[in-house]
Amino acid sequence: MATQIAPAPFNPGLPMKREWGTALSALRRLLSNGDDTEQVFKIMRALNGDVTQRNYRKLLTTPKGGAIAYKRVELAERLTDRAWIDSFPEGTLGAAYRNFLDTTGYSADGLAEVSMAEFGDAQIDHPYTWMGRRERDIHDLWHVITGYQADEHLGEACLVAFSYAQTGGLGWAFIGAGAALKSLRVTGKADFFKAVVEGYRRGKQAGWLHGEDYETLLAEPLDQIRRRLNVVEPVKYQIAQASLAAAGLKGI
Numbered sequence: 001m002a003t004q005i006a007p008a009p010f011n012p013g014l015p016m017k018r019e020w021g022t023a024l025s026a027l028r029r030l031l032s033n034g035d036d037t038e039q040v041f042k043i044m045r046a047l048n049g050d051v052t053q054r055n056y057r058k059l060l061t062t063p064k065g066g067a068i069a070y071k072r073v074e075l076a077e078r079l080t081d082r083a084w085i086d087s088f089p090e091g092t093l094g095a096a097y098r099n100f101l102d103t104t105g106y107s108a109d110g111l112a113e114v115s116m117a118e119f120g121d122a123q124i125d126h127p128y129t130w131m132g133r134r135e136r137d138i139h140d141l142w143h144v145i146t147g148y149q150a151d152e153h154l155g156e157a158c159l160v161a162f163s164y165a166q167t168g169g170l171g172w173a174f175i176g177a178g179a180a181l182k183s184l185r186v187t188g189k190a191d192f193f194k195a196v197v198e199g200y201r202r203g204k205q206a207g208w209l210h211g212e213d214y215e216t217l218l219a220e221p222l223d224q225i226r227r228r229l230n231v232v233e234p235v236k237y238q239i240a241q242a243s244l245a246a247a248g249l250k251g252i
Contacts, residue, residue, distance in 0.1 A: 012128040015050035022046040023171070027178045034153045034251055040175065047171040055167055055210055056131040062211035072130050075137035075214055079108035093225055094218035096144045104151050108137055135167065138214060145209065145225060146202065147234050153179065153251040154192060154244060158199035158237050165203025166210065176200070179252065186252045187244070195240035206231045 023046035030039035059065035078084060085101070088094025101107065139159075140150060146162055149155035157179035164172035176196050183192030207229040217225065225231070244250070 012052070012126045012132070015053065016045060016048060018049055018170075019046040023174055027174060030175065031178055031182055034156065040171075043174055044169065044171040047174055048169045051167055051169040052128050052132045052135070055135070056128055058208075059131070059210060062208070064213050065211055068213055069127065072127070073215060074130075075134060076108045078215060079137060079141075088218060091221050091223075092219055093141070093144060093222045096222050097141060097218065100140060100144050100150070106140060106150060108140065135210070138209070139163075141214065141218075142209060144222070145229075145231055146199075148199070148237065152241075154195060154237070154240055157183075157192070157196050158234065161196045161199035162203035162206075165200045166206070166208065183252045187247065187249065189243060191236070191240040191243040192252060195234070195237040198234060198236040202232055202234065 023043050026039040026042035026046065030036055030043070056069070059069055079097075085094060085098050088098065142148075142163065143150045143155065143159055146159060148159040148162070150159075157176055160172045160179075161176035163169065164176060176199070180193045180196040183196075184190065209229065212229075
Protein backbone atom coordinates (compact mmCIF):
# COMPACT_ATOMS: atom_id res chain seq x y z
CA MET A 1 0.00 0.00 0.00
CA ALA A 2 1.39 3.40 -1.04
CA THR A 3 2.20 5.80 1.76
CA GLN A 4 0.15 9.00 1.60
CA ILE A 5 2.12 12.21 2.13
CA ALA A 6 0.26 14.80 4.16
CA PRO A 7 0.07 18.23 2.51
CA ALA A 8 2.35 20.88 3.94
CA PRO A 9 0.62 23.10 6.52
CA PHE A 10 -0.65 26.42 5.18
CA ASN A 11 1.90 29.16 5.86
CA PRO A 12 0.35 32.62 5.36
CA GLY A 13 3.80 34.21 5.28
CA LEU A 14 4.54 32.56 1.91
CA PRO A 15 2.88 33.43 -1.41
CA MET A 16 0.33 30.83 -2.45
CA LYS A 17 1.25 28.86 -5.57
CA ARG A 18 -1.08 29.56 -8.48
CA GLU A 19 -3.20 26.55 -9.43
CA TRP A 20 -4.94 27.27 -12.72
CA GLY A 21 -6.64 23.88 -12.95
CA THR A 22 -8.24 24.31 -9.55
CA ALA A 23 -9.34 27.83 -10.47
CA LEU A 24 -10.92 26.72 -13.78
CA SER A 25 -12.79 23.88 -12.13
CA ALA A 26 -14.09 26.20 -9.39
CA LEU A 27 -15.08 28.87 -11.93
CA ARG A 28 -17.14 26.36 -13.92
CA ARG A 29 -19.02 25.41 -10.76
CA LEU A 30 -19.50 29.05 -9.77
CA LEU A 31 -20.83 30.05 -13.19
CA SER A 32 -23.31 27.16 -13.12
CA ASN A 33 -24.44 28.16 -9.62
CA GLY A 34 -23.78 31.78 -8.70
CA ASP A 35 -24.77 31.11 -5.09
CA ASP A 36 -21.95 28.60 -4.53
CA THR A 37 -19.78 30.98 -2.51
CA GLU A 38 -17.34 28.22 -1.55
CA GLN A 39 -16.01 28.29 -5.13
CA VAL A 40 -15.08 31.97 -4.75
CA PHE A 41 -12.71 31.13 -1.90
CA LYS A 42 -11.26 28.23 -3.89
CA ILE A 43 -10.48 30.64 -6.73
CA MET A 44 -8.97 33.17 -4.33
CA ARG A 45 -6.68 30.56 -2.85
CA ALA A 46 -5.75 29.21 -6.29
CA LEU A 47 -4.87 32.54 -7.93
CA ASN A 48 -4.21 35.35 -5.48
CA GLY A 49 -0.56 34.52 -4.86
CA ASP A 50 1.00 37.15 -2.58
CA VAL A 51 -1.77 39.75 -2.90
CA THR A 52 -2.66 39.64 0.81
CA GLN A 53 0.96 40.21 1.81
CA ARG A 54 1.27 43.12 -0.63
CA ASN A 55 -1.94 44.78 0.56
CA TYR A 56 -0.90 44.41 4.20
CA ARG A 57 2.41 46.11 3.47
CA LYS A 58 0.56 48.84 1.56
CA LEU A 59 -1.80 49.32 4.50
CA LEU A 60 1.19 50.07 6.73
CA THR A 61 2.21 52.95 4.44
CA THR A 62 -1.16 54.76 4.70
CA PRO A 63 -1.80 57.49 7.30
CA LYS A 64 -4.14 55.34 9.42
CA GLY A 65 -2.82 51.95 8.40
CA GLY A 66 -0.29 51.42 11.18
CA ALA A 67 -2.90 51.98 13.86
CA ILE A 68 -5.43 49.75 12.03
CA ALA A 69 -2.90 46.93 11.79
CA TYR A 70 -1.79 47.39 15.39
CA LYS A 71 -5.35 47.16 16.75
CA ARG A 72 -6.16 44.24 14.43
CA VAL A 73 -9.91 44.51 14.92
CA GLU A 74 -11.85 41.40 13.89
CA LEU A 75 -14.54 42.97 11.74
CA ALA A 76 -16.68 39.83 11.57
CA GLU A 77 -17.18 40.12 15.32
CA ARG A 78 -18.05 43.81 15.11
CA LEU A 79 -20.37 43.39 12.13
CA THR A 80 -22.35 40.65 13.88
CA ASP A 81 -22.92 42.83 16.96
CA ARG A 82 -26.50 43.78 16.17
CA ALA A 83 -26.78 46.29 19.01
CA TRP A 84 -23.77 48.14 17.59
CA ILE A 85 -25.15 48.01 14.03
CA ASP A 86 -28.52 49.29 15.28
CA SER A 87 -26.83 52.30 16.90
CA PHE A 88 -25.95 54.04 13.62
CA PRO A 89 -28.24 56.93 12.58
CA GLU A 90 -29.98 57.06 9.22
CA GLY A 91 -27.84 58.24 6.34
CA THR A 92 -24.64 56.60 7.60
CA LEU A 93 -22.86 53.63 6.10
CA GLY A 94 -23.78 51.70 9.26
CA ALA A 95 -27.48 52.34 8.70
CA ALA A 96 -27.20 51.36 5.03
CA TYR A 97 -25.38 48.17 6.06
CA ARG A 98 -28.16 47.44 8.57
CA ASN A 99 -30.67 47.72 5.74
CA PHE A 100 -28.47 45.45 3.62
CA LEU A 101 -28.53 42.78 6.34
CA ASP A 102 -32.30 43.05 6.76
CA THR A 103 -33.13 42.92 3.07
CA THR A 104 -30.68 40.20 1.98
CA GLY A 105 -30.56 38.00 5.07
CA TYR A 106 -26.77 37.84 4.68
CA SER A 107 -24.35 38.09 7.59
CA ALA A 108 -20.63 38.56 8.20
CA ASP A 109 -20.37 35.26 10.05
CA GLY A 110 -21.92 33.47 7.07
CA LEU A 111 -19.00 34.45 4.85
CA ALA A 112 -16.57 33.58 7.63
CA GLU A 113 -18.01 30.08 7.91
CA VAL A 114 -17.68 29.43 4.18
CA SER A 115 -14.10 30.72 4.07
CA MET A 116 -13.06 28.48 6.96
CA ALA A 117 -13.94 25.45 4.83
CA GLU A 118 -11.22 26.49 2.37
CA PHE A 119 -8.58 28.20 4.52
CA GLY A 120 -9.20 26.67 7.95
CA ASP A 121 -7.79 28.37 11.02
CA ALA A 122 -4.09 27.87 10.25
CA GLN A 123 -1.95 30.52 11.97
CA ILE A 124 -5.03 32.54 12.83
CA ASP A 125 -2.84 35.07 14.68
CA HIS A 126 -0.60 35.82 11.69
CA PRO A 127 -0.90 39.44 10.42
CA TYR A 128 -1.36 38.30 6.82
CA THR A 129 -4.13 35.91 7.88
CA TRP A 130 -5.82 38.81 9.66
CA MET A 131 -5.53 40.89 6.48
CA GLY A 132 -7.22 38.12 4.51
CA ARG A 133 -10.07 38.01 7.02
CA ARG A 134 -10.38 41.78 6.82
CA GLU A 135 -10.77 41.68 3.03
CA ARG A 136 -13.40 38.96 3.41
CA ASP A 137 -15.33 40.87 6.07
CA ILE A 138 -15.48 44.20 4.23
CA HIS A 139 -16.83 42.61 1.03
CA ASP A 140 -20.46 43.31 1.90
CA LEU A 141 -19.60 46.84 3.05
CA TRP A 142 -18.13 47.39 -0.41
CA HIS A 143 -21.46 46.27 -1.88
CA VAL A 144 -23.12 49.06 0.08
CA ILE A 145 -20.50 51.70 -0.74
CA THR A 146 -20.41 50.90 -4.47
CA GLY A 147 -24.17 50.42 -4.86
CA TYR A 148 -23.75 46.95 -6.35
CA GLN A 149 -26.50 44.61 -5.16
CA ALA A 150 -25.26 41.44 -3.50
CA ASP A 151 -28.28 39.26 -4.28
CA GLU A 152 -27.83 39.32 -8.06
CA HIS A 153 -25.13 37.94 -10.36
CA LEU A 154 -24.63 41.30 -12.06
CA GLY A 155 -23.89 43.10 -8.80
CA GLU A 156 -21.41 40.44 -7.70
CA ALA A 157 -19.64 40.44 -11.07
CA CYS A 158 -19.28 44.22 -10.99
CA LEU A 159 -17.99 44.21 -7.43
CA VAL A 160 -15.36 41.55 -8.15
CA ALA A 161 -14.11 43.73 -11.02
CA PHE A 162 -14.03 46.71 -8.63
CA SER A 163 -12.20 44.53 -6.08
CA TYR A 164 -9.59 43.47 -8.63
CA ALA A 165 -8.84 47.13 -9.36
CA GLN A 166 -8.58 47.87 -5.64
CA THR A 167 -6.59 44.84 -4.47
CA GLY A 168 -4.79 43.37 -7.47
CA GLY A 169 -6.15 39.92 -6.59
CA LEU A 170 -6.10 37.85 -9.79
CA GLY A 171 -8.90 35.66 -8.47
CA TRP A 172 -11.28 38.63 -8.60
CA ALA A 173 -10.34 39.32 -12.23
CA PHE A 174 -10.83 35.67 -13.15
CA ILE A 175 -14.37 35.60 -11.74
CA GLY A 176 -15.35 38.93 -13.27
CA ALA A 177 -14.02 37.99 -16.71
CA GLY A 178 -15.76 34.60 -16.60
CA ALA A 179 -19.11 36.16 -15.70
CA ALA A 180 -18.75 38.92 -18.30
CA LEU A 181 -17.97 36.46 -21.09
CA LYS A 182 -20.84 34.18 -20.10
CA SER A 183 -23.20 37.16 -20.18
CA LEU A 184 -22.45 37.75 -23.88
CA ARG A 185 -23.58 34.20 -24.68
CA VAL A 186 -26.65 34.21 -22.44
CA THR A 187 -28.01 37.70 -23.15
CA GLY A 188 -26.72 38.33 -26.68
CA LYS A 189 -26.01 41.90 -25.56
CA ALA A 190 -22.96 43.70 -24.15
CA ASP A 191 -24.71 45.58 -21.33
CA PHE A 192 -23.57 43.17 -18.58
CA PHE A 193 -20.06 43.08 -20.02
CA LYS A 194 -19.86 46.88 -20.10
CA ALA A 195 -21.07 47.09 -16.49
CA VAL A 196 -18.27 44.76 -15.37
CA VAL A 197 -15.68 46.86 -17.23
CA GLU A 198 -17.17 49.93 -15.55
CA GLY A 199 -16.74 48.18 -12.19
CA TYR A 200 -13.02 47.84 -12.82
CA ARG A 201 -12.74 51.48 -13.89
CA ARG A 202 -14.66 52.66 -10.82
CA GLY A 203 -12.26 50.68 -8.65
CA LYS A 204 -9.25 52.34 -10.31
CA GLN A 205 -10.77 55.80 -9.91
CA ALA A 206 -11.71 55.39 -6.27
CA GLY A 207 -9.51 55.95 -3.25
CA TRP A 208 -8.06 52.82 -1.66
CA LEU A 209 -10.88 51.43 0.46
CA HIS A 210 -8.55 49.06 2.30
CA GLY A 211 -6.92 52.06 3.96
CA GLU A 212 -10.11 53.04 5.81
CA ASP A 213 -10.82 52.44 9.50
CA TYR A 214 -14.18 50.67 9.14
CA GLU A 215 -15.32 51.17 12.72
CA THR A 216 -15.08 54.91 12.07
CA LEU A 217 -16.30 54.68 8.48
CA LEU A 218 -19.59 53.05 9.49
CA ALA A 219 -20.52 56.23 11.37
CA GLU A 220 -19.82 58.50 8.37
CA PRO A 221 -22.65 59.57 6.02
CA LEU A 222 -22.69 57.28 2.98
CA ASP A 223 -22.96 60.08 0.44
CA GLN A 224 -19.96 61.80 2.07
CA ILE A 225 -17.93 58.57 1.86
CA ARG A 226 -18.66 58.25 -1.83
CA ARG A 227 -17.62 61.85 -2.50
CA ARG A 228 -14.49 61.62 -0.38
CA LEU A 229 -13.35 58.33 -1.90
CA ASN A 230 -14.48 59.22 -5.43
CA VAL A 231 -16.87 56.29 -5.78
CA VAL A 232 -18.78 57.53 -8.81
CA GLU A 233 -22.30 56.63 -9.97
CA PRO A 234 -22.51 53.14 -11.60
CA VAL A 235 -24.28 54.28 -14.79
CA LYS A 236 -23.58 51.24 -16.98
CA TYR A 237 -24.50 48.94 -14.09
CA GLN A 238 -27.91 50.59 -13.84
CA ILE A 239 -28.39 50.23 -17.61
CA ALA A 240 -27.49 46.54 -17.41
CA GLN A 241 -29.88 46.02 -14.49
CA ALA A 242 -32.73 47.49 -16.55
CA SER A 243 -31.73 45.42 -19.58
CA LEU A 244 -31.73 42.17 -17.62
CA ALA A 245 -35.08 43.03 -16.02
CA ALA A 246 -36.61 43.78 -19.43
CA ALA A 247 -35.40 40.38 -20.66
CA GLY A 248 -36.85 38.68 -17.58
CA LEU A 249 -33.40 37.57 -16.41
CA LYS A 250 -32.38 37.50 -12.75
CA GLY A 251 -29.02 35.89 -13.42
CA ILE A 252 -26.89 34.75 -16.33
